[in-house]
Amino acid sequence: MELRPELCPPAVSPERAAQLRSAVENITRLLAGGEPADGAITAFNAGTGHSYRAEHFLTYEESRGLEDFVLEAARPARPVVADITRDELAEVVRRIIAADHDSDYYVLLLTTNVRHPRVTDLIFWPPPELVDATPEQIVDAAVSYRPIAL
Numbered sequence: 001m002e003l004r005p006e007l008c009p010p011a012v013s014p015e016r017a018a019q020l021r022s023a024v025e026n027i028t029r030l031l032a033g034g035e036p037a038d039g040a041i042t043a044f045n046a047g048t049g050h051s052y053r054a055e056h057f058l059t060y061e062e063s064r065g066l067e068d069f070v071l072e073a074a075r076p077a078r079p080v081v082a083d084i085t086r087d088e089l090a091e092v093v094r095r096i097i098a099a100d101h102d103s104d105y106y107v108l109l110l111t112t113n114v115r116h117p118r119v120t121d122l123i124f125w126p127p128p129e130l131v132d133a134t135p136e137q138i139v140d141a142a143v144s145y146r147p148i149a150l
Contacts, residue, residue, distance in 0.1 A: 001091040006081055009105040012074040020048070020070045027057045050077045068104070075105060078112050086139055089114065093135035096123055116145040 023044050030037040031054055045051055050073055060069040081088075095106045111119055119142045122130055130141060 001087065001094075003088060003091055007084065007088055007092070007109065009102045010075055012071060016074055017067075017070050020044075020073050021066060023047075024057065024060075024066060024069060024073070031058055044073070048073045048077070072104065075108075079105075079109050080112055081109070084113050086136070086143070089139045089143070090135040093123060093138050096120075097135065110142075114139075114142045114145075115147070116142040 023040070027037050027040045027044060030040060037054060037057075041052060041054060041057070052073070056069075060066070089110065092106050092110050096103050096110065100106060107120060116122065122133075122138050122141055126133060126138075130138060133141075
């Protein structure tokens with residue numbers, strides 16, 4: 001299934017990537033040198049819409065590379081799509097399961113648009129009733145979640 005543009009990872013221009021890469025490297029250099037970086041981090045967050053903290057810049061290389069961090073920062077922090085459909089969510093789940101090269105973005109898209117607090121567990125660590133489930137069954141389980149009122 002083809003996804004509509006607002007559900008696809010936005011393209012990042014080489015210029016924007018270079019700008020963010022330079023900012024990340026500068027912030028990392030400041031932090032590693034023990035210099036204050038609060039202003040640079042605040043400016044970075046204002047320019048990206050994210051809420052990164054110092055530890056994100058100091059530890060990103062432990063789980064991903066600079067380019068992946070830059071790509072994440074260039075894309076929306078919370079890609080909410082108010083009118084996302086069941087079929088579109090199923091396609092998003094399908095792309096996550098297939099380990100699409102943009103899987104991280106699709107996981108973010110799914111977790112932002114579904115209320116289930118552990119929706120990725122339904123995919124990666126499913127309960128017995130969802131082992132070998134189709135993407136549609138996973139989506140049905142996710143959207144049927146209702147928080148318990150305390």
